[in-house]
Amino acid sequence: MQTADTTLQLDGLGVGQPARLGAMVLSPAEQQRMAEMGLTAGTPVVVTKRSHWGGPLEIRVRGCKLSLRRNVARHIAVTRAPEGGGRD
């Protein structure tokens, strides 16, 4: 089991910190879309860039860069992965 302090929202994750995706608080259709883009539970994720003025986040999932709006990232839980947890 993960302890509470390792679970946070994706938009709170620091740049370069390895983590794994958890549950999403999004509508079923949105959850399906995100999962199809490769954002499934347990997938390693890294925030590669935070744009200024509250703009989108740039993340790397499955070797691919995605841009994600903050208000979406806020609804995705992540778990900090132990070091060395980058890409599978």
Place this chain on the structure above:
Amino acid sequence: MIEEHIPHVAVAGNPNSGKSTIFNGLTGLRQKVSNYPGVTVEKHGGALTLPRTGDIHLMDLPGTYSLNPRSLDEQVTHDVLMGLDEDVPVPRAILVVLDASNLDRHLFFASQILSLGRPTLIALNMMDACAKTGQLVRVDQLARRLGVRVVPMTASQGLGFDELRTALDELLQSPLPARDTVELPLSIAGPLAELATLLRDHDLATAASAPGEALRIICTPTSLDMPRLKPWHAPLAHVVEDARAQLTAAGLNWPTLEAELRYRWIDSILPDVRTLQQTAQAHADRLDHWLTHPVWGLAALAVVVVAMFGAIFWLARPPMDWIKELFGLLAELVTKVVPPGQIQSLLTDGVIAGVGGVLMFLPQIMLLFLFIAIIEDSGYTARIAFLLDRLMSKFGLHGKAFIPLFSSFACAVPGIMAARTIDNARDRLITILVAPLMCCSARWPVYLLLAGTVIPTTLLFGFLPLQALVLGGLVLLGILAAIAFAWGFRKTLLRGPSTTLAQELPPYRLPRARTLLHIMWERSALFLKKAGTVILLMSVLMWVLTTYPQPDKSKTASPLEQSFAGQLGRTLEPALTPLGFDWRIGIAMVSSFAAREVFVSSMATIYGAQVTDPHNMADLQTHLAAEKDTEGKPFFTPLRGINIMLFYVLAMQCVSTMVVVRRETGAMKWVLFQWAYMTGAAWLLCFAVWQLAAPLGWR
């Protein structure tokens, strides 16, 4: 139309997989672009001759991430692949294009397609990018895992096409159905069994495709509203609900179920299929560091935009002049060959002047298409969106709306077509609705004529030309109006979140000249086709309106005044007087409905000056300045001139744009809505200005 005996092969793949390069490489120039009936999705078809199978027809499907139909593109892909599109025969085989350097994600779509149980072939593209990013893909291993043939390719360098043709030929000679890569565990297959059986019984799926199809229906919240399943809504609804409830009870999250199963399978095969030697992403990351930087990124964007516009207005000028001269010569020729009379007038004043007036913009439009293609093909669009998303979303626009809106400064036609890159239908519609408010190049002749007539050539503070200031103000007003209306539409008519959730930032790629020219030509051809049909028709209509009924020589009124257009101007006068416009301005407005710059030549006809060169308007301006009202004061006062310009800032006065909006939105109602809101706003603004000016004595 479609020759049924020719085998059809569908080409499918993710966006950015190089699908179009492969399609173009296979079919060469033997291509045809049309639209899928009822939707705005472009249908690309091409012919190909294989040594054994002979002629086949290749269909390039829109690039999608998933087979689950939510957007129009996905709907088309889904329907064609499933053999549900009534206009297209069931594909004999499916060619799936994968980016070899991006297998982690691209295998998802491939695995979905394999679940359809149709003969399938994989083109494993971008093997060069694989090598560059330090990935080693074992093609034979991948083929074994997928259960179908895999052809490694680097389509951008023309590598692998022979092998692909041979493989396709062999597949068509002995078509073996593919099999789903994922076997459903009992905990899922159980709840799905009833739905799968029902699908088979209703002929909605084959024995091979039923489990995968059932899974997709369960995972997609709105699946039963799809046209294909709607008739079966009642019998299926409770089965679907039941299955979802069972899955939920088993602790499974049904919306993500299919993706989780397929990605789990991908993760399980990848270690065998690929070795990572190093992770070399540094190049793209370094570029992104600058191009999405809040300061340097904006600076880079400004440079790109200025260069683009400089080039468009610079490079397009000579060919635009040639086209104008060409049509001038053509008109002269017709005058010589065809005896004077109505036929001659129809040809010269109607057809040649009308179509020529629109075609004159073709060089600008082609260049715009070219620049848009470069920006899109290189992967820069996604970076612009990233950079501007926050700012633009405040106004209800998507970050990707920037290029369409900016292009509209030259011409709304390519701008509106460029809005296709916005995947969310609502975001795209808002962009299309406000794009024509940007100051397109057809507005300039109108502004230049009027500003030159009514605005004195004084310098403000000794250095700022007043005329330039007024013109700048008009451009700014267009931008502000676009922002305000976009915001308004988002808050009212097209409410709801902008649902583009995650946007791919594809690796940067150097665009290939052939691809760029291809895109430019294809889009321009589409515009030309419209110019040859609808715009031609409108030109003839405008000619009829301005020529008939035949003038009565005994009357003092000019022929234009007696024409239908003149009568229309008169009829409209009650609506125009409160704006400070008279029936003559009304005629110019009615006639410039075909294209805004026609205003200038109409004013020339009405006021009797012969304007042959719209760049030399001095003659007409003198005429206009001398025009007196009933009290003997100058008719074209500064405020009246400004009010006409204000009308042109907002009003929808462009048939070409309306034709394109009809095409791109697929609905006449949006064309009418756009016309109504733009022209309505123009009328209200001009009314307010003219009425408020009276008590202030500014008229």
